[in-house]
Amino acid sequence: MKLFDVYPILDIELIKSEGSYVFDVQGNMYLDFYGGHAVISVGHSHPYYVKTLIEQIHKISYYSNSVYISQKKKLASLLGNISGYEDYSLFICNSGTESNENALKIASFHTGKKKVIAFKGSFHGRTSGSLSITDNYKLISPFNTQHETIFIKYQDFDSLEEKLRKKDICAIITEGIQGVSGIIDPGLDFFYKIQNFCKKYNTILIIDEVQSGYGRTGSFFSHQLYPIKPDLITVAKGMGNGFPIGGVLIHPKFKPYYGMLGTTFGGNHLACTAGIAVLEIIKEEKLIENAKKMGEIILKELSVIPEIKKIRGRGLMIGVEFDFPVMDLKNVLVYKEKVFVGVSNNPYVLRLLPSLNIDENHIKLFLKKLKNALSYLYGKNGKK
Numbered sequence: 001m002k003l004f005d006v007y008p009i010l011d012i013e014l015i016k017s018e019g020s021y022v023f024d025v026q027g028n029m030y031l032d033f034y035g036g037h038a039v040i041s042v043g044h045s046h047p048y049y050v051k052t053l054i055e056q057i058h059k060i061s062y063y064s065n066s067v068y069i070s071q072k073k074k075l076a077s078l079l080g081n082i083s084g085y086e087d088y089s090l091f092i093c094n095s096g097t098e099s100n101e102n103a104l105k106i107a108s109f110h111t112g113k114k115k116v117i118a119f120k121g122s123f124h125g126r127t128s129g130s131l132s133i134t135d136n137y138k139l140i141s142p143f144n145t146q147h148e149t150i151f152i153k154y155q156d157f158d159s160l161e162e163k164l165r166k167k168d169i170c171a172i173i174t175e176g177i178q179g180v181s182g183i184i185d186p187g188l189d190f191f192y193k194i195q196n197f198c199k200k201y202n203t204i205l206i207i208d209e210v211q212s213g214y215g216r217t218g219s220f221f222s223h224q225l226y227p228i229k230p231d232l233i234t235v236a237k238g239m240g241n242g243f244p245i246g247g248v249l250i251h252p253k254f255k256p257y258y259g260m261l262g263t264t265f266g267g268n269h270l271a272c273t274a275g276i277a278v279l280e281i282i283k284e285e286k287l288i289e290n291a292k293k294m295g296e297i298i299l300k301e302l303s304v305i306p307e308i309k310k311i312r313g314r315g316l317m318i319g320v321e322f323d324f325p326v327m328d329l330k331n332v333l334v335y336k337e338k339v340f341v342g343v344s345n346n347p348y349v350l351r352l353l354p355s356l357n358i359d360e361n362h363i364k365l366f367l368k369k370l371k372n373a374l375s376y377l378y379g380k381n382g383k384k
């Protein structure tokens with residue numbers, strides 16, 4: 001059987017990883033400033049993470065949600081504590097798209113409504129509900145068009161309020177910081193206004209922190225820079241450091257009942273063990289503080305590179321905008337300089353999403369490789 005060929009892949013096979021480095025089958029070492037798409041939060045093959053997963057797999061790796069799984073309780077308790085959302089409850093699933101799908105369901109059950117407001121440039125996942133709130137027509141099949149979503153520009157508050165006035169909107173959903181669109185933070189004014197609109201028009205506020213959460217931006221959730229509290233928060237990616245796990249943090253006003261939500265795999269022993277290990281490492285190694293500090297250093301260093309037009313983001317969620325399309329640069333970085341970086345839907349923007357435990361030596365190495373790549377492509381002093 002062949003694979004269903006949906007991914008344009010790099011011609012690289014990785015067989016080993018350690019910290020911020022990954023190694024290919026030929027023995028080449030790569031600096032990972034992409035974190036496998038914002039997934040690697042505590043570093044590749046972290047010894048404590050590996051040890052606890054191995055210990056757990058020897059005991060029991062899976063049983064369904066029909067039995068008591070103490071690891072689920074422990075994960076929820078740790079997550080409540082580290083995020084400051086102790087009074088919320090947690091529903092555990094397996095991925096980012098599922099977490100958004102479940103958040104939409106909770107909002108819809110609660111309000112009895114179905115229309116959703118999402119924002120231009122959004123990406124929320126590839127299952128039907130999450131796709132319907134994703135602003136990319138190329139991904140949407142006719143089957144996915146049956147939902148009722150209204151896309152609004154981030155700062156178009158007049159249109160937003162006009163839609164809300166009809167009082168038929170179930171939820172407003174936004175990423176904490178948009179990732180796929182090229183690292184866009186809608187900012188304090190936006191969050192403050194949408195929170196007030198949600199209260200005024202009895203609409204649920206969902207913040208998708210799948211990419212921007214779990215310490216990546218220097219606070220546990222990116223929205224915590226602002227004085228707001230969403231009703232539902234979705235997480236995944238960094239939550240398991242590569243083990244598939246996602247979740248919804250749910251305000252106490254939502255009342256659960258048996259059968260309301262469910263999953264076969266979500267919240268199993270092994271997934272929760274991965275989730276617990278990640279939070280323990282984040283706490284023990286002060287990785288949120290580290291993300292903030294390292295992010296500030298990178299932003300400062302990038303700001304003096306002449307080819308860079310704009311730098312966006314916070315902590316270790318950084319968008320670097322050039323005045324030329326970055327695909328060649330990305331390829332030189334990967335194949336020649338041996339460093340992984342991400343691209344985005346904006347062809348001019350590179351995305352940096354390294355693990356939260358990088359240090360200044362990783363940054364120095366990254367900057368050296370970036371300068372080498374620029375000078376290789378655009379001349380000795382890096383000028384185009």
Ligand SMILES: Cc1ncc(COP(=O)(O)O)c(C=O)c1O
Pocket residue numbers: 095096097098100123124125126175179180208209210211212236237
């Ligand atoms: C903000 C955001 N939400 C949701 C998703 C979907 O997550 P998953 O691929 O785990 O379903 C992504 C994935 O890139 C994302 O960036």
